[in-house]
């Protein structure tokens with residue numbers, strides 16, 4: 001975040017309110033909502049609010065430092081930028097800004113398979129902070145090619161997301177027509193009219209595309225065909241067998257994202273995963289899921305110090 005933005009938005013609540021006033025309601029809903037009745041989002045929030053920090057003011061200590069080593073590389077803070085699909089809908093080039101900011105802050109930037117910039121562009125912007133998140137496609141040639149492109153671009157960390165065996169039901173997206181395929185409603189149209197800066201930026205840069213998967217589309221860019229492609233080809237169900245295949249093909253570090261149980265953590269470990277991300281997809285997939293922050297300790301206990309495990 002730039003200093004200018006930080007001066008205007010001193011905390012997350014202010015930042016959210018700024019975003020709300022700049023982007024149309026249906027885009028804000030896409031960014032902020034969960035699934036079904038939004039219970040998982042609320043429960044994630046409540047659980048995070050119950051995390052307390054224990055200060056030791058009098059204990060002798062050196063200078064304050066947040067830096068941390070993750071998978072053999074040192075980063076300046078113990079967090080990074082999570083993958084965000086359809087990022088170009090929020091603002092043109094949103095992922096480029098995130099990637100450059102992550103590099104500047106020296107924290108990991110994870111590009112989503114369905115973000116609006118390509119693997120190659122993200123690698124240019126994030127340089128050695130670039131990680132790639134993979135939704136494994138059913139087409140094995142495409143799967144192989146995506147991994148090869150990430151490798152050639154210099155990516156050392158491949159993040160495989162396992163918690164989208166099917167897409168969560170997102171009522172606010174359904175109401176606003178942000179579905180596959182999208183249906184622009186009259187309401188969404190009026191929301192666009194009330195956010196001229198967003199509308200102008202979109203008009204200037206053109207409709208956001210799925211740049212990473214664009215080369216595999218055999219369509220003319222027609223929305224219905226694109227939706228069909230995403231539904232049928234893009235996301236395979238990640239089972240142990242597929243994870244093993246990916247492990248065998250990927251020459252660098254493999255991270256599994258979306259772990260929500262001790263059992264899955266152990267299985268991921270068995271197939272040679274280097275690290276796991278305990279996550280419930282921000283509550284966007286399973287409304288009755290357990291908040292990840294409540295699972296981290298138990299999972300860490302189960303798998304010990306064998307691999308890094310973060311929520």
Ligand SMILES: Cc1cc2nc3c(=O)[nH]c(=O)nc-3n(C[C@H](O)[C@H](O)[C@H](O)COP(=O)(O)O)c2cc1C
Pocket residue numbers: 030031032082083084085086112113114115133161257278279280281282283284292311
């Ligand atoms: C708008 C939006 C789009 C997302 N797109 C993806 C995606 O393409 N791939 C993915 O693995 N996770 C995606 N996520 C989930 C986030 O990467 C992340 O898991 C979530 O925000 C919660 O953070 P946590 O995992 O640290 O709990 C998305 C989240 C949001 C809010």
